[in-house]
Amino acid sequence: xxxxxxxxxxxxxxxxxxxxxxxxxxxxxxxxxxxxxxxxxxxxxxxxxxxxxxxxxxxxxxxxxxxxxxxxxxxxxxxxxxxxxxxxxxxxxxxxxxxxxxx
Numbered sequence: 052x053x054x055x056x057x058x059x060x061x062x063x064x065x066x067x068x069x070x071x072x073x074x075x076x077x078x079x080x081x082x083x084x085x086x087x088x089x090x091x092x093x094x095x096x097x098x099x100x101x102x103x104x105x106x107x108x109x110x111x112x113x114x115x116x117x118x119x120x121x122x123x124x125x126x127x128x129x130x131x132x133x134x135x136x137x138x139x140x141x142x143x144x145x146x147x148x149x150x151x152x153x154x
Contacts, residue, residue: 057100059137067139074145080104080132088129093142095122102136 055067059079068075074093078086080102088107096119097106103115108128114120122128130138 057137057139059101059135069145071145073141073143076140076142078130078136078138078140080130080136080138082132082134082136084132086130088127090125090127091142091146092124093144093146094124096120096141096143097122098139098141100137100139103133104136104138105131105133107131 055075055077057077061079063079063084065077065079066074067077082102097114099114099116099118101116103113106112106114106120106128107130108122108126112120113133
């Protein structure tokens, strides 16, 4: 068993776990931080643990703490932090190369 800290920190992107089946990444979004439109080769589950974000894909929605959203692979999406926020992203299946981590 391993514990993973999910609190806000200075590091924006922190990979937490990759087990071959899925990849878990924590984002610490300072207010105003954006992830521009991008796609991933995996289905995603996005959990907002703290704060509020604007998630844009097929439509634009605001998600507050204790919210979750799912999105199919290859769908363009963007995120903007409306306040300091902690978001956990689960990618399934685990991608071999994900656009956010490529140089």
